[in-house]
Amino acid sequence: MPGSSGRVGSAAPAYGSGRSSSGGPSYGAPSSRSSGDGDWPPRGGGPGGPGGPPPAGRPYKGKRKPKWGRIALVVGAVLIVAGIIAGISLYGYANGLNDDLKRTDAFSEITNGRPAKTVDGALNVLLVGSDSRDPDAAKDTTNAWRADTLILMHIPADHKSAQLISIPRDLWVNIPSANDAACDSGSRAKINAAFAFGGLPRAVRTVECMTDVHLDHVLAIDFGGFKEVTDALGGVDLKVDQSITSIHKPHRKFVKGTMHMNGEQALDWIRQRKQFPRGDFDRMRHQQEFLKALMDKAASGGTLSNPSKLNDFLKSVTKAVTADQDFSLTDMAVQFRSLRGENLTFITSPNKGSETISGQSVVVADRDKALVLYKAVASDKMTEWMTANKS
Template sequence: MSATIPATLPVIHLRRSAGRAAVPGPGRGDGRAARPAETRWLPAHDDGSVPPVGPGGPRGPVGPGRPGGGPPRGPRPHWRRIALVTGIAVLVLALIGGMGAWFYARSLDNNMARTDPFSEITGGRPAKAVNGAMNILMVGTDSRDPDAPVDQAGKWRADTIIVMHIPADHQKAYLVSIPRDLYVPIPESAGAGCETGQRRKINAAFAFGGLPLAVRTVECFTDVHIDHVMAIDFAGFKQVTDALGGVDLKVERTITSIHKPYREFTEGINHMNGAEALDWIRQRKQFPDGDFARMRHQQEFLRALMDKAASTGTLTNPPKLNAFLRSVTDAITVDEGFSLTDMAVQFRNLRGENLTFVTSPHLGSQTINGESVVVSDRENALVMYQAMSGDTMAEWVKANKQAGNGNG
């Protein structure tokens, strides 16, 4: 009994549609094997025609895999796992970089000469933590000063004495220069009381008792507690300057150096290399204010060095930055508790514009016992050093309008 197809049921014609035809023969002529023909079944219209395949055509099951054809979709990637692995890799690289920076900073720390200037002062004192206000005694010496007598070449002199006060917020620094000829009481020894000894030029303290007696003398004179000590050999700053590519210094009047090779410094801004800058900051006899001019030039030199060191051209140039840091650590001697890494972190915001140079108040030069000395303005000096001890130097500078002029 044969079945009858109802007239109302639509007839669906299925037609075999060939995909890519197979190329006969063992190969395709290009060295690649032939692909088998692909069979696709397409629905037909009532009249037997086949709708077009492609854009605008049906999107039915025209091939293996996912709808619409194409290769089957594989398992979804585990993005969380990828992110975790990437994060771990970045962390490892950061740790390696941090360890490298730590070892580099430690090598710089070890490159600095060390001394213990506090051992004779009240039995020594504990290391100062790098927080709160801080006072650092900076003693500039020149082991190869051409003005030093040849037969005393081994005796260093304190040509520059600066008390550097850093407020508790670590955003500024006040550098108070003490004239090397300032007439002050010098104790008999670093461990003796302030009332002992006799009055002499303050730089004699370094010559007689080295850094320990220099610290004791400055503390007795200022009544300011010294936390750290840094001795700077200005002769070594020749290499520091050259490592930075030289510095620009202002020459207020044209002079000829009194030291060989008798350089001429022309009025205006001069770009100086290490030898030239060192020669310039040694000059004093050609200026009406003599030693005060030299002290002022040293202040300007230190500011220029800091500005150049903090410039983009230095910080973004690893070889140049390394040469600068190595030359600095070669030129300074610090106390046992001084940590270069701690200082770098705490005082990273300091720049030349954050430095205020002040000279210890004085009454000028006088002749006492046959020698020319600088006499301290005791009343005004006392007020200033009390401001330093009380961490109110900003207020004192504003009241006295001394910022930037370098004069007492």
Template sequence: MSESRSPHRGSSGQTLPTTIRAGGSGRVSGRAHVPAGGGDDERRPTRGGYGGRGGPPPGAGMPGQLPPRPRPRPRWGRIALVATVALLVLALIAGVGVWIYANRLNASLGRTDAFSQITGERPAAPSNGAVNILMVGSDSRDPDASLAKPGEWRADTVIMMHIPSSHDRAYLVSIPRDLYVPIPKSAGDTCDSGQRAKINASFAWGGLPLAVRTVECFTDVRVDHVMAIDFGGFQQVTDALGGVDLYVERDITSIHKPYRKFKKGTNHMTGAEALDWVRQRKQFPDGDFARMRHQQEFLRALMDKAASSGTLSSPTKLTSFLSATTDAVTVDEGFSLTDKVLEFRKLRGENLQFVTSPNSGSDTIDGESVVVSDRERALAMYQAIASDKMDAWVRANKPPARSSGG
């Protein structure tokens, strides 16, 4: 926009320079003459003064004088910038603190060597970010028993946890402990080198390494990590959350001391009560399948309680919960708690899908009761896991809803 200089005459006859913007509104800038009197010739001072009829506002000074310089307006843009930077710094400091705390928890996890003995060919690793975690649980009274040595650790729960590449849900496939499968002679042998037996025999014969090898041979799914859970330790985890609500489908009396009585309906359970409940199986028609179902419900209830009870937003509750959890869990050498917390932060109890490895029920082989795998259906499901298409498999094989009446 062009500018031209033109004179402006005050009442005293003095010519003062002004600037008029061509094509503009005619707004005057620069030092304009202020007449000695008011009236129609009055002009608006350029320092934030007054103009028009009616005289100066209170405190503006005597006519003919420039009003006091107004207080500078706050520079909100700069203030907002400084405040934003400060918040970012505080967030960074808090993030560093959380990161340090997570690293401490990571260091406190029990560790076991689950993979170095597996020297043979293994299933292909997922290439799209999907993760497969073999979760094994024991309700033994010896949580310090070695996971790596044969015969020192008893596995009563075997779960293949598949987390798809989206990391927003998880599929937990319970493998019956009595499932009849081929077991290699050792973790370094070929899949067909041994004999067939119950899958939990692999723990007794070769510890966690042979168990991993056996599961990979049976499923043809790559195990990325292992997580050994001491269900006795989960008593402290449950108590740290203030207990959990579990549904009891029938009145039963525990077969373990102190012989608790569980009444049909939703029961609020302490850690000791919940652990006792998930150990029961002989009082149910489906035996070990009932126990697997109760364990699944227990794990879901723990996640739901942690997410809904304010535990995640309370530093004190969160510290107690995480400390109890790390005491109850042993993981492989390559498992990083900090990485997994970031990767799986979207997971909630409602995003867990529990499935049982397809089977034809129980049978007697060589004089012992075993669970027989449904070969075709199991093969299709484990192929869905390996190809990260478990969502489609679940939709196509959704089981009928179980009656809450038991």
């Protein structure tokens, strides 16, 4: 299983040859099966899935108010906590933290007898930023679960580095009609619509279909946790690449240069997108910069040498994170203790930028480049991919 393409159910490659369980790629322009309205709203099927109206409650809408980059801390929860705990050899303490983690069945209906994943070998983790602390919301209310950002984190078998692939929330993909449905079922929409159709498991299924990469674990984080963890570290220093005024109250001023930010300020900064020339893409870059700053601060001597500060940090992380049923913090602590900010490579899922499809502004994948990237992830050959794609 480690590092393999690890098809789940009837998952199949979404790129290149366009093969899936019954034909048809998951990316690109609307398929030849599109109705006159361009596959949106989805066709056929029952409520709550592509192919039927969204479930009762707040409907999914294509454009949302700009959100913030909660995903950064999810990654920190995986890597920072692991390295710190192992470094100070508090394995028993780690066990207690592991027990404190909230759990969710992220692989509901798509496991098909999937065995528990160990940390030996390569590892693929889906990191999710959301507006809810409750990934286990009932199916009839899953439309309340929303994701701001998705990151596919690949950790090679040697556990000495990690590659984090940001998936734009507006990426135009095929969303399967059910958590256990064929990859070419359903119809196309923005990827974060998967949460409205079937909660976290549908998002997992969609990403696996899109990339043909087997996901071993899923971690989610909420708004409150983002602020608490940052504040537990005493804030972070972030580069402000242009002076702006926040579009959110209390309309903070961010001045070009390096600024020390607490949790509220950092949250506000990485929410901004409208003031920047590349919009969501600049916002993703700011999220990535925040992640590195957070990791480096957490691994610093000032955190490790202060028992009270370290405890506050670790407790805030476990309160903020929701993990899948098989995720083990103690295993992570042993295996990934050497990971630091300089060991991370940030990548954006290959795309051709924004286009208007079915009246929506969406991000269109670069299918050829994406095929090569995700094949490298699935086969644990990211070192070779990065050498060939140094830019």
